[in-house]
Amino acid sequence: MIYLLDTDTCSFILKRRPGVAERMRQLAPEDVAVSTVSLAEAWTGAAKTRDPADTRRAWDHFFKPLRVLDFDARAADRYASVRAHLERRGKMIGGNDCMIAAVALAHGLIVVTGNTGEFRRVPRLEVEDWTQVQD
Numbered sequence: 001m002i003y004l005l006d007t008d009t010c011s012f013i014l015k016r017r018p019g020v021a022e023r024m025r026q027l028a029p030e031d032v033a034v035s036t037v038s039l040a041e042a043w044t045g046a047a048k049t050r051d052p053a054d055t056r057r058a059w060d061h062f063f064k065p066l067r068v069l070d071f072d073a074r075a076a077d078r079y080a081s082v083r084a085h086l087e088r089r090g091k092m093i094g095g096n097d098c099m100i101a102a103v104a105l106a107h108g109l110i111v112v113t114g115n116t117g118e119f120r121r122v123p124r125l126e127v128e129d130w131t132q133v134q135d
Contacts, residue, residue, distance in 0.1 A: 004033050004069070004104045006097075006113035007041040009130060014062055020130045029065040035103040036070050037096050039063065069103050078102035082122055093118040101125050 005013075012020040024032070042063075046055035071079075079102035086092045093101070097115065101122045104111045110126040111119050119127045 002031050002033060002107075002109050003027070003112045003128070004035060004100065004107070004109040005038065005066075006100055006111055006115060006119070007038040008114045009112045010034060010038060010042060010059075010062060011045075012114065012131065014058060017131065023130045030067065033067040033069050033107075033109060034063060035075075035100050036068060037099045037103065039068065041096060069107060071099050071103055072106070074106040075099065075102045078105040085123060086121060091121045093121055098122075 009020065013024050039059075042059045043056060046052055046059055049055045069075075079099055082102055082105070083092070083098055086098070092098075097118050101111060101119055103109075105122075105125060110128055112128050112130055113119050114129055114131045116127055116129050119125060
């Protein structure tokens with residue numbers, strides 16, 4: 001299995017949230033990816049901190065061993081289908097979450113997020129929440 005980390009999960013790992021960081025350590029770097037959408041979200045958050053340069057370095061260090069997947073034409077095609085589907089049903093999710101879901105669908109990945117309420121609205125998207133206790 002290959003996982004696509006949502007930005008919130010990346011933040012939980014950086015902050016060493018119990019359970020989440022341990023789960024990440026069980027995986028090889030090649031089994032984990034992030035999207036350019038999550039990079040943009042993380043770097044925006046860093047730019048808003050009291051020490052943007054230091055926070056950005058921490059994010060860059062975190063992202064360095066991971067595979068970074070672009071929001072490319074394949075993802076854009078998935079995005080269009082997902083967004084149209086959700087809008088027709090009146091169940092739209094945030095634009096960035098929709099793009100992250102589209103990247104996951106384009107590459108056949110499992111999204112790891114604490115925001116399951118939004119991501120589970122996306123048809124055929126596999127979702128895991130590492131903040132929940134695993135049996």
